[in-house]
Amino acid sequence: MPSAEAEISSFLKARRAALDPDALGLPGGLHRRRVRGLRREEVAGLAGISVDYYTRIEQGRAPAVSDGVLDALAGALRLTGGEATYLRNLASRGRRAPTGPGAPGRTVRPEVRQLLHAMDGAVPAMVVGRGLDLLAWNALGGRIAFDLESVAPDRRNSALLVFLDPAARTLHPDWERVAEQVVGTLRAESGRCPGDARIAAVVGELLDRSPEFRTAWEAQAVSECRYGVKRIVHPWVGAMDLTFESLRLAAEDDDQTLVTYSAPEGSRTETRLRELARRVAGERVPAA
Template identity: 65%
Template sequence: MRHAEPEINAFLKSRRAALDPAALGLPAGSTRRRVRGLRREEVAQLAGISVDYYTRIEQGRAPAISDPVLDAIARALRLTPAEHTYLRNVAQPRRRQRGDQGPRARVRPQVRQLLDALDDTVPAFVYGPALDILAWNRLGGLVSFDLAAVPEADRNAALLTFLHPDAKALHPDWERLAEEMVAALRAEAGRRPQGRISEVACRLLDHSPDFRRHWEAQAVTERTSGTKRVRHPLVGELDLTYEVLALPTDEGQVLCTYTARRGTRTAEALRELAALPALPALPALPAGAPV
């Protein structure tokens, strides 16, 4: 990844700044705080390590940091499980997987068969490393962009979210979607810092101020379930629930399904879409877009 400083530096600084010293029972001190959140010495105290050692860790100058020390820092900073995993990944390069420099990942025939079996009622996609969209069923294509018209190298959820001119119109909750997308991409970067993830992130840093704003927030999450609204041009607004299911046999690939509660307008709209013999797809990424 392209950074001016070690990844751990910006991450730990942001987590320190996010904490309220008073809420942790820390005294205000005799001098006025010059920065938001906790000071380095306060994190070191809470973690039970020396200030010098914590400073070296935050600056990326401490080799071979042990798991107990990282666990103590995670507790001191009140990190979520996803943030804790990210801290371990960026602090211990040996844990990080090598980025995929080879051909784009492929979906097994058995997984494609599963996608087709879901087609009548469940929009579904297979995502690969760096949020690449590797496969989808027909119903999935009807509630998303015209992925078949997008060059394979640009079929990526993050690229479409931040660079497609119609993305904000398609997603009424675009700001929340963008925040979740970047947080998931950063979690991926913690595992695989090179290869496709680097290419996608660098393109977005170059061409999307919105992406830069969210990336600098240093949020980290693993998307496993949630809700998404889609403003469809033919059937109106869809209120969907998604589940992200890892495919253990296929490293880095997940199956994402979208469903609606029975009896809702969204469930009816999905049936209407599935029954259509043909449907103009939603817009593709325009030719010449900076991706």
């Protein structure tokens, strides 16, 4: 993956280009401009810094940018909370050391596995690690969309499955929205963990193999959808509108997230989720 300086440059240029000067009350609309979005001098003026300093920041030539300047840039570029955090992470000098695929962070604590087991049969659940690797799940969680047990261990990754598995577009009828969330989450993770080997490997493979991912990645969108509703068309029970929650585990679990799925009481999805649980339990019963 590119250096943090290169990422800062790409990110600031993309966010600057995404703004509408007319909406911000700036003179000279798009028809008078050679490029889309704001000029560097306009961003600098909105942030209250010199044009030369902003240019050096955007070109990755300004080390140790202060939190105050980063906050000013976030305001000038109308960054969301997630985008502002991403920029701050990229600019931070206190980054974590690169993490390899075998490093701590891929081992799920026994207590967390116990929790997954305790929820089985009622609540589909899984543990997601860096780079959106699927590290552990209960039986129902392993069947809520893809059959994770049948997926090769090195392919058990939400981003790889969504963009490269042909079944993803059938499972997710709103595939474009799901794909957008995946890209935004990977972008946010790359800012938190620059140099992480697994994130770099996942992003690199997707850039090589998926034109749709490449286009979305180059747009520099940052987002983390930690709760909401996910629509899945399951091959066994049909369409389900599942409520999901993503809960960060303890700090020592190193960027692991517990993801759970549920359904409103009395809903069609609840009925179908129970049917799926029965089907999954039946699969695990040994033949007489």
